[in-house]
Structures are given as structure tokens and as C-alpha cells.
Amino acid sequence: MDRRTLLRTTALAGLMAAGGCASGDDDAVTFFFQARPEEARARQRIIDEFQRRRPDIRIRTLMSGPDPLQQMLTYCAGGKCPDVLMAWELLYAGLADRGVLVDLREFLDREPDYAARLRADGYASLRDTFGWDGGQYALPEQWSGVFVYYNRKLFEQAGIRPPTRWSEAWSFEEFLAAAQALTHADGDGHARQWGFVDAWVPYFSAALFGMNNGTEWFSPPVRPTRANLGDARFAAGFQFYADLAVRHRVAPSVGDRQSVSAQDLFRSGRAAMLVGGHWLYSEFAGHDGLDFDVTVLPVGPSGGPGAVTDIGSTGLAIAAASPRREQAWEFVKFATGPEGQAIIAESGLFVPVLRSAMESPGFAAAHPTLRDLAVFTEGPEHSRPLAVTPRWGKVEALLERGCNRVLRGAATAASLGGQTSADIDRVLRAAV
DSSP states (O other), rough: OOHHHHHOOTGGGGTTSSOOOOTTTSSSEEEEEEHHHHHHHHHHHHHHHHHHHHSOOOOEEEOSSOHHHHHHHHHHHHTTSSSEEEEEETTTHHHTTTTOOOOOOOHHHHHHEEEEEEEHHHHHOOOOOOEETTTOOOOEEBBBEEEEEHHHHHHHHOOOOOSSSGGGGHHHHHHHHHHTTOOOOOOTTTTBBOOEEEEEEHHHHHHHHHHTTOOSEEEESOOOOOOTTTTTHHHHHHHHHHHHHHTSSSSOOEEETEEEEEEEHHHSSSEEEEEGGGGGGGHHTTTTTTEEEOOOOOTTTOOOOSSSEEEEOOOOOEBBBBBTTTHHHHHHHHHHHHHHHHHHHSSOOOOOOOOOOOTHHHHHSSTTTOOOEEEEEHTTGGEEOOBBTTTHHHHHEEEEEEHHHHHHTTTOOOGTHHHHHHHHHHHHHTTT
16 A cells, blocks of 8 residues: 555545445454555455455454544544554554554464464564564565566667666666656657656655665664754755756656646556556556566665665554454464465565565466566565654654655755754654
8 A cells, every 4th residue: 555545545435344344243353454446355355265264253344544543543542443453664653652552472472383484484674664662563464665667668669778676776877867768858848758757755755765875764763863864865865856857857847747647647658667666566567558567766876786665564453452352363363474475475466575475476477577576576675664653643744844845846955954854853852
């Protein structure tokens, strides 16, 4: 689930209580999550298979509206906290800090053999992002780091061969040269084909360019005390991203993006590259005339040697107030364990979080046209955390205000090291 959708969509609110719901089903385990329709169908496959194996445990789904954090807090404050909750890396700490979530060590410690197998099969980067104050408040269920989709036909016509692995990234200069070669204007100077578009949250993407120029976004990533917006390396990477639109005109401006979506531009062949996550794969796969593949983010002069992306993981948590903890744990264990992850791998709608599922024939078969599957399978090893803080809501509001000025060309990235950084650092330190 991408953050743009997470924070802004309302389209699925009407699907609440889809699948598995039955009126008067008071003893069912309630499962709260947010999903696009394709994702909801994949989740339902997991639920159906779980209930086939465990008919004694019923699952009732609750679909989130546009603000899942507020919705979860409202549910729990009213004494109706769902038993199983979807957890986002940027948001779960606020719930853990309030005591809303169970420390899953309660169950893992009871099943040491299972915990050891899960640990050996998983990725520490994804698992540890849900560790807060020494506890484990969610288990990862999907990797949602971002990367670059590219139009294979347009690249071949331009004679450009992008890298295929995170460890062999291209440079900022090579990325810009490719975007310039792939941007074409009509006789009036209006772009008829963009070299690059962004389908994620633009200032998050810009921050990834900063991270790929040699420094992390927040220090330390878990319970941070400062943002590195003023770091010269981070600012240079952030500015490089902003200049793609503001200076080089190889990407749509903020105004251009209001008239047409990045997905539509890429899907129609009017954009050669698009930054986004796996959640967009199903939108592009099977689209007539769109021959695409995936590649990695570029690395700046102070970064590398390989490229990095964000962890972007979602996980599953259990409510501390749940009267059905044991049943909820059985479902969480199934969905995040080998059986559930195998279903995820075969669905092609998520990137699984266990090596066994990632390396399975089913995962490869779900992406039949991609040549560079290593961008997915090696993604978790090249993922870095963004920030885990219970004050993320306040931090994000400050980031959005400051960063959007840079992305509009009204300020430089170096300016973020001033009042914006000071305000964010004050919020972060208040949470330590």
C-alpha cells in the first residue's frame, strides 16, 4: 500500500466489511487494513486459505478509510479495537507508544523453534523496523520499497541500458542524461514525452535521492533526534531531484502534475521512467502496448557504491485490548509465515518478506515479463529505514510545508537546514 493512497484515498471506504463479514459474527477475529481493490482480493485469498485450514477461527475484515491511524485510534478509544491491525513503518510507533499494540514477543517466545525459522527466513531490515523500545510490535507482511519502472521500447530506441541490480547503480549524471534523451517537446515547446515522472509522494522520493547521495534522512532512524535536511550531501541529492523538473524540465512541474497522473503518463507511453513501488505493478502488467521493466534508483557523487531505497514495509499487529489474542496470533502467524507468504508470492500483487517465498517459482511466474527480477528479490537487502517516531504526524506536516517550496522552485534544498530542520528537531527531541 503506497503512502499516497494510505493518506489520501477514500475510494475503498465503501468496501468496509467486505469478505468474511457476517452480521452478528461477534466472535470472529476482526482484521483492519487498507488496500486497493487488487490488494484486497489478494488478502482475501490469504483469509480464505486460512479459514479453510482453520475453520474454527473466523475472520471479519474492516477496510480503512483515508486516515487509518485516526480510524484505529477512534476504534480503540471506543473500546472496539480490531483484533488484527495493518501496521505501517511510519505510523505504528505512535500506537506502540500508546500501548495499543501487543508486544509479539509474547507469542514468539512461546514458540522458539517457529521464531527461529521465521528469523532465518526473513530480512532483519524489515523485521527490525517494527521493533520499538525493545519489543516487536508487528511482523512484516510485504516489502514496499520504491524503484524505477521504465519503458523498455523507449529505452531501446534511445540506446540506453539501465542497471539491473542495486549493487550496480547508475550515477546521477547517467540518470539525468537518460531523462534528457527521453524527453521530447512539440513545436511549441510543450513536452509530448517526459523522461521521468513520480508516482510516489514527491518529497519522499526527493529524500531518497538525498539518501542515495551518502546520508540518512533521520538520525538515528529509530527514535530520531534530528533530521539531516541540512547535511550538504542530503541537500545536494534532494536538489538534484527537484531540478529534474525545475531546472532541466525532464519531469513535470508541480502544476503539470495536477492535470494528469504519473501512472497515466507512463501507461500511455508519454513518460519513459516512473518512480513507484510494487503496488503499481498490477496497473501496468498486461496493459496493451506497454513493454516495461524495472531498474534501481541512481546514486549521487557522495553516495554508493550501491543504490538504496526505503524499507516501505507494512506489517500485521495485534491489539492489546483484543479478547481474541490467541486466534489473532494464529492468523498473523499464517499470513506472515511461509504459507501466507507463498500465496502472496504467487499473487504477484505484493513482494513477500521471506526468502523462501521470494525465491519460489511462484514469485517468478507472477512476473513473467520482467527480466530484472533482482530489483525485487534483492530490494530488502538494500532498504534503509526512513523514520520511526511516535510524532511522525507532526514531523510530516513540517516536512510537507518546507519541502514543497523546494519542489516548486521557490527555495533551495539547502534552505531546509534552517527553520524547517530546527522545527522538526524540536518535535523529535520532545519524543525522546
